Amino acid sequence: MNKNRLEAFSDGVLAIIVTIMVLELKAPHGTDLAALKPLMPVFISYVMSFLFVGVYWGNHHHLLHMVKNFSSGIMLANLNLLFWLSLVPFVTSWVGENHFASFPVMVYALLLDVCGISYTILQKVIESCNKDNHQVLVLMKRQTRKGLVSVTLYTSAAALAWVNGYIAVVIFFIVAIMWLVPDKEIEKMMK
Amino acid sequence: MNKNRLEAFSDGVLAIIVTIMVLELKAPHGTDLAALKPLMPVFISYVMSFLFVGVYWGNHHHLLHMVKNFSSGIMLANLNLLFWLSLVPFVTSWVGENHFASFPVMVYALLLDVCGISYTILQKVIESCNKDNHQVLVLMKRQTRKGLVSVTLYTSAAALAWVNGYIAVVIFFIVAIMWLVPDKEIEKMMK
Amino acid sequence: MNKNRLEAFSDGVLAIIVTIMVLELKAPHGTDLAALKPLMPVFISYVMSFLFVGVYWGNHHHLLHMVKNFSSGIMLANLNLLFWLSLVPFVTSWVGENHFASFPVMVYALLLDVCGISYTILQKVIESCNKDNHQVLVLMKRQTRKGLVSVTLYTSAAALAWVNGYIAVVIFFIVAIMWLVPDKEIEKMMK
C-alpha cells in the first residue's frame, strides 16, 4: 500500500523533531539542585512541545489509519504539515531560552495555529478522495470540532502572551491535555 | 520483499537530512521581530532544501513503488544518491549563513546537478533489471523529461549566481514547484 | 494492524536517543592516548546509557509483540515512557561531564526509577485490555519481578551515590547485565 512509506517518513520526521529538542537541554556545569534551576524554562518548553508533537503523531496515526484512497495531494498536504512541525524545535528553544517573553510566545502560538491549519488542509484533501468512507467522515467531524477549539485557544494565547507569557503556557497545556484524553468514539472505530 | 529495507533506510536518511537542517536555525537572543530578521537567509535556504529533499522523497517513493526485480546494483545506486543528498545540509547552511553569496550558491546548484545525475543513474539501473515492466518505463520517461529540464535550470542557476545569488534562488524555487505540481499520469498509474 | 506505527515511532525515538548520546563524545584536540583519557567518564556514561536504552528496546519489543488488543491508553502510556527515556541523553552528559559527582548520579538513578515506573504503567495498561492473553500475563510476571529488583537497586544506587558515584555506576551495570542475560522462558514464548 502506498501510504506505508508516507507513514514511515512522517514517523521518522516526527521522531526526530521530538528528540532533537532535548539537545537544547544542555548539561549544566554545576552539580547541585541549584544548577538545574536555570534550565526550568527550557524544560517546560520541551515538555510542552513534546506533548504537542506527540498529539500530532497520535492524530496523524488515527487519520492515516482510515485512509483507503491515496493521492499526490495527500503527499503534498502531508509535506506541508511536516514543514511547519519541523519549525517547532526552533520556536521551542527560542521561547525557553527567553523565559517565555511575550513576542516569542506569540510566535509559538501562531506556529501552533499554522500547524493546526495545515492539519485541517490534510484532512480536507483526504476527505475529498475518501468521500464514501464513513469512518473518515466521523473522525473528521470529531477532530475538526476539537481543532476549532484549539485554534481559538491558540489565538487567544497569542494575544494573552502580551499580558504574561506564562498565561499562554497554561493555555497550551490545557489544549494538549484536551487532546490527550482519549476519545471513546474514535477508539471504538479504530478496532 | 527485498526493497522494503531499502525504502526504510532511505526514508530514515531522508527524514534525518530534512530535520537536522532545522538545527541551523539557532534561536536568537533578542525577543522582538528585529531579532528574527538576520535569520531570514538561513530560513529561506531551509525552505528551499526542505522542498528539494521532499521532492526527492516523493520521486523515490514513486520509483521504488513500481520496482519488481531487485539487485545489488540498485542498492549501490541508491547509496550513491543518498550520499550526495546527505551533503545538502552542509551546502544549505553555507549558502544561508553567507546570504546567498555567488560561489556557495554555485556549489549548491552543482550539488543539485549531481543529485539529479545520481537519481538518473538509479533510474537507469532500475530500468535495466525491470525492462518488461511497462509502468516503470512510462514513469521513467516522464520523470526523465522533467529531470532534464531541472538539470538545465540548475546549471543556468550556477552561472546566474555570479550575477546575483537570489536569481539562482528564484530558479531553485521554480524547479521545486514544477516537481510539486502532481503529475496526473503518474498518479493514475500508482492506483 | 494499529500497533505497527506505535512500534515504528518508538523504534525511531529510541534509535535517535541512543545515537545522539554519542555526539557528547567530542573529538579531542590531541592525537595521542593521553588525549582520550579525559573522555573516559563521558565514554563510560555513554556505554551505561546505551545498554540501558538497548534493554528497554528489547523489553518493549517483547511486550508489544504479544499485544493483540490496542487502545488509546497504550498510546498514552507509551508516549509517557518515551518522554522519560528522552531525558536520558541529558542526564547522561551531565553525569559524564561531572565525573560521576553524587548529585547528578542520584538524578540519573531517579530517572531510571521513573522510566521503570513508566514501563510498569505501560505493562498495566496493556494487561488491562489483554486479560485473556495468557502469554502477556506470563511475560508480565517475569518482567515485573526483574523490574522490582531493578527499581530497588536503582534506589539504593541513588542513596549510595552520596558515598561515591562510581558505586552507583557498578550497580547500574549489574542491573543492565541482569536484563541482558536472555530469559529462556520468554524466548520460548516468542517462537
Add this chain to the structure above:
Amino acid sequence: MNKNRLEAFSDGVLAIIVTIMVLELKAPHGTDLAALKPLMPVFISYVMSFLFVGVYWGNHHHLLHMVKNFSSGIMLANLNLLFWLSLVPFVTSWVGENHFASFPVMVYALLLDVCGISYTILQKVIESCNKDNHQVLVLMKRQTRKGLVSVTLYTSAAALAWVNGYIAVVIFFIVAIMWLVPDKEIEKMMK
C-alpha cells in the same frame, strides 16, 4: 515476524550514524574555493565512513534477510554490533580534524577491526540457530572470507598508519570498494 523490528531499529541507528557525521562538515566563513580547502580531510573521512557504514547496512540486509529462526542471542549480538558502529562518528571526526595523524588513524583501524569481529559474532550466533538453512551457510562462507581479508587489511592499516596516515586511508578505500563490488553468488540467492 520478530526480526522486522530488529531490522527497523538497526536501520534507524545506521541511518542516524551515517547522517550525523555530516554535521562535522561545518559551513566555512569564507565564500570562495579556498574556504573549502581546509575541510578536505573532514570530507575524506566522511566519505570513508559513509562507505563503511553503507557496506555494513548492505551486509546486514543480506544476512538478516535469510534468517528464519530468531533468538535473544541475535538481539544481543546485534546490539553489540550497533554499539561499536555508533562510535564511528566520533573516530571519524577525530581522524578528520587531525588530518589523518597516526594515532587517531590507528584507533580508526582498530575500531573497524572490532566492528568486523562483532559482525562475525552476529554471523556465528545466527548460524547456530539456523544450521539447517543452506542459504545462510553459503552466505556466511562468502562473507567470512571477505571479512578475514578485511580484518587483515585493517590491521595492516593500523600498523602502516605510523608510517603515514594516508597509506591507511588508501587501504580503507580498497576494502570498501572490495565490498561494494556486488557478489554475483549472493545476488542469485537473494532472488
